[in-house]
Amino acid sequence: MSAAERKLRGGLLLGLLSSPVRVAYLVGVGIFLWCVAQFYRPDTGFSSLISIGDLLSDSKVSALRTVPHYIYESSPGYDGAYYVQLALNPTLDNPELEKAIDNLPYRAKRILFCWSAWVLGAGQPAWIVQAHALLNVICWLALGWVLLRWFPPDRWENALRWLAVMFSHGVIMSVRHSLVDAPSLLLVALAMRWLETGRSRAGAVTLAFAGLGKETSLLATAGLDFDWRAPRTWGRVALNVGLVALPLVLWMGYVRWKFGPAQDPGMGNFTRPLAGWIEKFGVAWREAFSATPSGLLWATLAVVLALAVQALFFALRPKPAERWWRVGVAFAGMMLFLSTPVWEGYPGASTRVLLPMTLAFNVLVPRGWRWLPVLLAGNLTVAATVFEFSPPHEFYELRGEATARGAVRVLPASGWHGPERHLQQHWRWSTGRAELRLTNSSDAPLQLAVRATASSAGGMRSVRVSLGERLLWGDTVGEGAAPLRFGLTLPPGVTTLVFSTDKPAEKVGTDPRALAFQIANLEIVVQRKTGSQ
Known part of the structure; x- marks a missing residue:
């Protein structure tokens, strides 16, 4: 390395370290990578991030059985255990999939990141498993870069918002269990970034990919160019939304042709307005104030309240002309109908299901110390994050x-x-x-x-x-x-x-x-x- 190159590199490093706010961003990245590194095992790599339980041992596809991977004892595992098997068989041609994956037609809809892991793993089973485990980690780093558009490292308030999104329970839960939620959030954020800079076609294509990753990401089409005061343009907007949804519709048609209709198309996740939230709040409140409360119970109550704060923010500050408000209120509307399967657990899946609402909330809460209590209250899902980053450890x-x-x-x-x-x-x-x-x-x-x-x-x-x-x-x-x-x-x-x-x-x-x-x-x-x- 020449003297000039050393001087340039040293100047960049000093520039990064000269600002305490930038150091906070770097520390956040360092803490995240250190936590991820705790999941590495010499014999099974990072596969403990996938949450494969031993109760699936008899039904796993052959390609997964032949690859060393971490197995959680006395556990059915979590959804990432199904997605990694789809990644090993992304064309869905393996007949073992029907036995290995519960409700295969429903899970096979979310194929994008399974394809991604297959490509990153060059089609080699051992590499695919590791690629699937680390895909969320890669997406976390990419999401951190994309979010700099709205939260540049020039003030502490931006650092707070950036860290709140990056370490929100939903994002970290997705990383911890190799789910599709954080990668889908990355595509939604990237699409919004392109839409805001006038690259409408790139934004629409990215949202179409997001739909192939997770179907609810299509709610973010609310962020497409739209003037609610001009009814004549609504037909064009509807056409654009339809074109964005078309890849997912075609893929779902292929899945249905191959396997038939889903046993549960996901409608069991929805119920009467607010019924699921009210039930969850009642349970969380009683358990948090029970005779034997715990940190996890208090964190669960904090999550339920934080999501309510986010939804109320969009309801009480209508800004239909702002694309981020439209995205946020679309997911807040979905939150009203979420039922017990999404809310149950400690703290449950609601934080990852509503990640775009969390991001929209942090983008739109007005700057200034007067709004700090609202910002902090809406980001209390971070209280549950520490319970996700517990790597497997023998007793x-x-x-x-x-x-x-x-x-x-x-x-x-x-x-x-x-x-x-x-x-x-x-x-x-x-x-x-x-x-x-x-x-x-x-x-x-x-x-x-x-x-x-x-x-x-x-x-x-x-x-x-x-x-x-x-x-x-x-x-x-x-x-x-x-x-x-x-x-x-x-x-x-x-x-x-x-x-x-x-x-x-x-x-x-x-x-x-x-x-x-x-x-x-x-x-x-x-x-x-x-x-x-």
């Missing part, structure tokens, strides 16, 4: 000398529910009697020091850890965390520890699983046994 951690630690493998066997994690806490629930298999692949015994906490799903119960007939640890535990400590000599070969209790598992609250006791933050310290080589 145990091996520590100790590297060579000794490398000789030990830990396998949760029967009796455990899948691993769970929040921030620095990681745990598994048992179903009553659970096994932990420890394998010592060295030719000498190893010394283990085991530390964890144990708690009960409800009421007091006795919990024991045993090796054969030998009791290693036992205590009576309740809902509070009780310390679990014991030492163990691990001989070469396989050793099975049994965790048991004196009471059957039970269901707690709305959790559908039968829970007995929880073992959390299990730490296994490995040392070479004294006197061994």
Whole structure:
């Protein structure tokens, strides 16, 4: 590199770092990429971002079975598990798809990003899986660039709006589960950018692609050139909307010809005006103020209120001449009819379904400190974002000398529910009697020091850890965390520890699983046994 090039590059870097506002944007990007990196595993890459559950193991297409990928235990997974199988078979010719994907005609409508993953993966199954997992990450970075049109890094208020959209729960949920929502938002934003700069044809074509990614994105055709005060032009506008929707209509016709009508075309996601929101608000309010509230319950209530603030903003400040208002009010109108399947969960799918409304809200809320409370209230979906960025993590951690630690493998066997994690806490629930298999692949015994906490799903119960007939640890535990400590000599070969209790598992609250006791933050310290080589 020449001296001139080094000077130019140094000048650009100093320019970026000279403004605290620009640094905030860069920090946001850095935090996002760091969070994504936590999902990488040497054996399965970034496939843990797809949320493939083990309950799908018997029905997965062959191409997915042959590719190493992360599997979530005791879980059906999430929608990304279906889309990755479409990406592996983008022509829909594989007969395995009908067994692998529930309501295939409905899901196959959203084909654009499956095609994209196939192209990025050059048709190679292992590459396609990784491309599908990272497509949302690529779109997140591209969306950040597109949003600079409305939120340039020249003031703190713009930084707040940019970060609020980029880290909104809907966007991050789409990244976390490899869904179609964030990529669709990118295309909507890009189309609006081109429409605003007079590139109407490019904007319309981009909206047509957005419809192939997610059919509800076609509501953003409200942003096409339209003068509501000139009825004579309405026919031309309707024709333009029809042309934008035509690619999706043709593709849906092909899907219907191939598989027949969808069992559920998606109409179950809609109900009477406000009935779904009111039901969700009532449940969220009661649970947030219950005897055992949690951060997730409070974040869920914040999401419900934030979306209401956004919708009310469009209802109370009608600006039909502004294309972003028309887009925002179109999605706010859809929000009125969303039913339980969209609202249910913690916090649920509503934030990703209504992402264009969130973006329109941040674009249109007037600048100035007087509007700051409205801006903050409408962006409270960010409160739920932290619960999405919890990468899969086993409930145990091996520590100790590297060579000794490398000789030990830990396998949760029967009796455990899948691993769970929040921030620095990681745990598994048992179903009553659970096994932990420890394998010592060295030719000498190893010394283990085991530390964890144990708690009960409800009421007091006795919990024991045993090796054969030998009791290693036992205590009576309740809902509070009780310390679990014991030492163990691990001989070469396989050793099975049994965790048991004196009471059957039970269901707690709305959790559908039968829970007995929880073992959390299990730490296994490995040392070479004294006197061994």
